[in-house]
Amino acid sequence: MKAALIAGASLTAVACTSYPSEPRYSTHPTQGAGQAGPYPQGGYPNTPPPQPYQTAPYESPPPATAPVGSVEGGALPPPVVVQPPVQQPYTPPRDEYSPPPPTRTPTHVSPGAAYVIQAGDTISGVGRRFQTPVQTLIDLNGLGPRGAITTGQRIILPDAAVDTGHDPYATGPSPVGVLVPNNGVAPPPPPPRSGNAALPAQTRPTAPVPPVASAAPPTSTAAIALQWPVRGEVLRRFGPVGMGERNNGINIGAAAGAAVAASAAGRVAYVGDDLVGQGLTVLIVHNGGWRTVYGHLGSATVKDGDDVRAGQQIGTVGLTAGDGRPSIHFETRQMRGDDPVAVDPLTVLPR
Template identity: 30%
Template sequence: MGDPRRIVSILLLTAPLAACIPASAPPQRPAPATITPAPTAPLAYDDVTGGDVQPTWTLKPVATNAATVTASTYTVRSGDTLRAIGEMTRAGSEAIAMENDLAPPYTLVPGQRLRIPAGLYHRVAAGETGIGIASAYGADWGEIVTINALSEPYILRVGQRLRLPAEARPLPKKEVDIAARAAAFTLDIDDIATGSQPALAANRAPAAASAAPRRPVTAAIATPAAFTGRFVWPLPGKVIARFGPLAPGKVSDGINIAAPAGTPIHATANGVVSYAGDQIAVYGGLILIDHGSGWVSAYGHAQQIDVRRGQAVKAGDVIGLAGASGQVQTPQLHFQLRKNRIPVDPLKQLPAR
């Protein structure tokens, strides 16, 4: 599912039909990167990564209520909807749609026979997130995204039934070892970009982005309607690691740019901050920005973070300061661009210089 160097913090945080999306006590982790307040926009470290305010995905524990469904067929009756059939059979409506090659708007005809796929299905509760659900069952979030055909904006629906991988299983409480479980479950940028939105009730809308949130935003955040403008360089400096293969068995999903500690990091394009913290240890201080149209940018190794989750930013805005946090020895910025979850070479998207 991407970079194997992922580290966890146990999670709990966040789709409409064909859309989707961390759980248990916060894990032990190495000493955090120094993320200090910005003079012009005070932001305490605790606001981002711990203390009084936990990462969004740890706010809602996951109740492991998964039900085993056996394969069967269902005959559609007048007034039936795909979602109602999923509720009756305890199978996910997304999984039923995939099994029967149904496409939006999922029109059903009385007498139509639907195959109900066997599997283990979790019923999503308010505020639960995809990463949290995955961690609660020891499953890979990326696989859950695939088998449920989830897509942007990856916001789970309260009552939605997610099909889990065949090997998934809830651990009995007496069997749970929090430290061991934390060490076994890892995260990468794609997990956070697609699985950290809290589930919403059907009649609730995601929170609108704000230019300067006064408090950490713990609800699902509305994604930009579409990508606007073009990308700009996040900071000046020499590219010291390029996109693609680095050595046998090692691949970089972005580029690394050398920069003196304290160099301002700029948003590469207009968007909404979807993550700001240090829960992926390899990257240290990390910021993710959703630009809409499937585009996401990532900024790693920051020594200071100056934005909050849910904050609207414009191209060129200062979002933090470069440093050597995470698993690097010298100050630099790790910069990624992703389109529909796939890492792309930033040098092909940034202006020549």
């Protein structure tokens, strides 16, 4: 430690002895100081000395005068009034594949006779039978958008209605005053509430026939004892069959011309081929609000209004069902309110 202190003091002494006692530059003014370069005071050579700035008195210019003269010209044209464009209501563009909006031209329809709704009737069935658009029936009777009807209701028909006499969903008697064509057959009057009308001797069954449902809405929803209309293979079952289609019954294959029997006792309410896609069809009304439908027959052996017993032949197996072999289409329906609801026949037929 002592040696370090001695070394530090020695270095300080050397530094102080080497510092100059006087400055190395002159601290007195020299001649020519303040002159810019080698040229004499006043600027660059051949440059005249600056002259003092003199200002002249300001004089404003004389006022300008506008030219005076006559101007030739005519009157201004009348103002052009621009009418605003008429605003048209916006109509959205319609796809070329979409149907045009419906247009309904109101027409005057004279009211005519009244038809009494029967159990199982539908407004579309009444329209088909009397050759009247459903909308016309709705308008004449104020039925509302759904066209709801009830059993016993009187439906006003147009004065020009024609009773074709053939529809399974309009089975009431023909109103007085409605035109019935010569080739049309009006349905018989409904049976009395006590039961069926008398059967012909050759078709009278040995056992009593259960009464057919009267005009009053059915109250019983009990199952009915049915038998197979024809024995054979079930080619199509009840329910959806793809592509948005539905089978409301079953298709039964059998030999062409084989006998088709009534599944239960009842009254024939329709015989014809007017139903689209059903071929020759027989419809029978049974007790308890039940109906059976036999479609795509080869022939029919009964007519409208016939009373039949269970097992009685009503027709033969046909070829129009599209099953690739002879067959019939068989449906079982039960009235629920005013709607004949399709029921799977396999749930009510014997195994």
